[in-house]
Amino acid sequence: MRSWQTIRSALWVSLFYCVSSQAADIKSIAILTPEPGTDFGWNQQGIDAAKAAGEKQGVKVMVAENLGYGDVRPAMRDLIDDGAQLLIAHASGYNQAAPEIGAQSKVPVAVTDSPAALKAGMVADYTVSGHEGAYLAGVLAAKMSRSGTLGMVVSGEPPSWNAQSNAFIRGARATKADIKIRYAVIGPAAYSDAAGGKRVTTSVIAAGADIIFGQGNGSSFGMLQAVETAKAADGGKVYFIDVIGDKSKIDKGNLLSSVLWNLTPVFSAMIADLKADKYGSHNYKTSLADGSISLLKTTHIPDDIWQSVDQVKQQIIAGSIKVPAEYDAKSLHDLLNSGKS
Known part of the structure; x- marks a missing residue:
C-alpha cells in the first residue's frame, strides 16, 4: 500500500499536468472592431495590442x-465556429450582442465601458481610461497656451472620453486657475465623422482656442485638418493633442502630444486569466504606473516644460496627486460649469 506522502505527491503531479493542459488548450482568440485598423487610434490600437498579447501568450489572434456599429452577432458566431475561445468586443456598441452570443456558445467575452457586466468565467470589462494621461495633457496645454484658452472636441460622451475630459480640465486648472476651456461635442456617436470633426474644431478655434484636445477615433482626422488650416487669434499656430494612438507619421507640424493607450498588458492579462480559469473574476484597468497609459513627447514641446510635466507624472504615480476617474457626463458638465478644479 502506498504511503499518504506518495499519494499526495501523485495528486500534486496530476494537478500540475491538469493545469498545464488547461493552459495549452487556449489556442485562439478574436477581436472585433467597428472600423479598419488603420486609424492610428482605437481600432488600430486594439488590433495591434491583441496581436502583441497573442504573440506573448502563444495564442492565435x-x-x-x-464591422460597423450594426448587428455583429453573425460575425461573432463565425469567429466562434472558427475556434475563437475569447471574443474581445472592441466597441461599446457591442456590449449587448457579445454577452448574448457568449452565453449561447459558452465562450467568454470581453466588453468595454460596461463594468457592471462582470460575470465569473464569462464576461469581463476593460473600461479603458487615460484620465491620468489626460491630466498631464491638461498641464501641458495650460503651460503652452498663448491665448489662455483651450479647446476640447469630442465625438460623443462615452465613459472613457468623459473621464479624460474631466481629468484634462483638472490638470489645466491646477496649472493655471484662470484658464478658459471651450467644449464641443460633434454628435452623440460621431466617432468616424471626419467632416464634423473639422467643422466643430474650426469653430472652437474661432472662439479663441490655440490648443485642441481632441477625442474622436476617425473624426480626429478632421480635427487635425482643422488645426493645420486654421490660425489662432494671434495669427500663430494651433496645436493638437490627440488620444489613444500616435499620428506623428502624418503630422504636418501641429501635433503637440497624445494620450497614448497601450492595451497589450490588458489583453495579455485576459489571456493569462483565461488559461488560469480566473476569467471574469475582475475587470481590467490602465494607468501611468504600468505603462499602459503615457503622454507622447514631440519636438514641439520645450524640454523645460516636458520636465515639469514629468514631475507631475511622478507625483501621480506616487499618489501625492489624485486624479479621479469620473466616467459620467454629468460630472463633466458640472466641472465645466463650476470653474473649479
Whole structure:
C-alpha cells in the first residue's frame, strides 16, 4: 500500500499536468472592431495590442475589422465556429450582442465601458481610461497656451472620453486657475465623422482656442485638418493633442502630444486569466504606473516644460496627486460649469 506522502505527491503531479493542459488548450482568440485598423487610434490600437498579447501568450489572434456599429452577432458566431475561445468586443456598441452570443456558445467575452457586466468565467470589462494621461495633457496645454484658452472636441460622451475630459480640465486648472476651456461635442456617436470633426474644431478655434484636445477615433482626422488650416487669434499656430494612438507619421507640424493607450498588458492579462480559469473574476484597468497609459513627447514641446510635466507624472504615480476617474457626463458638465478644479 502506498504511503499518504506518495499519494499526495501523485495528486500534486496530476494537478500540475491538469493545469498545464488547461493552459495549452487556449489556442485562439478574436477581436472585433467597428472600423479598419488603420486609424492610428482605437481600432488600430486594439488590433495591434491583441496581436502583441497573442504573440506573448502563444495564442492565435483572429481579427474581424470594419464591422460597423450594426448587428455583429453573425460575425461573432463565425469567429466562434472558427475556434475563437475569447471574443474581445472592441466597441461599446457591442456590449449587448457579445454577452448574448457568449452565453449561447459558452465562450467568454470581453466588453468595454460596461463594468457592471462582470460575470465569473464569462464576461469581463476593460473600461479603458487615460484620465491620468489626460491630466498631464491638461498641464501641458495650460503651460503652452498663448491665448489662455483651450479647446476640447469630442465625438460623443462615452465613459472613457468623459473621464479624460474631466481629468484634462483638472490638470489645466491646477496649472493655471484662470484658464478658459471651450467644449464641443460633434454628435452623440460621431466617432468616424471626419467632416464634423473639422467643422466643430474650426469653430472652437474661432472662439479663441490655440490648443485642441481632441477625442474622436476617425473624426480626429478632421480635427487635425482643422488645426493645420486654421490660425489662432494671434495669427500663430494651433496645436493638437490627440488620444489613444500616435499620428506623428502624418503630422504636418501641429501635433503637440497624445494620450497614448497601450492595451497589450490588458489583453495579455485576459489571456493569462483565461488559461488560469480566473476569467471574469475582475475587470481590467490602465494607468501611468504600468505603462499602459503615457503622454507622447514631440519636438514641439520645450524640454523645460516636458520636465515639469514629468514631475507631475511622478507625483501621480506616487499618489501625492489624485486624479479621479469620473466616467459620467454629468460630472463633466458640472466641472465645466463650476470653474473649479
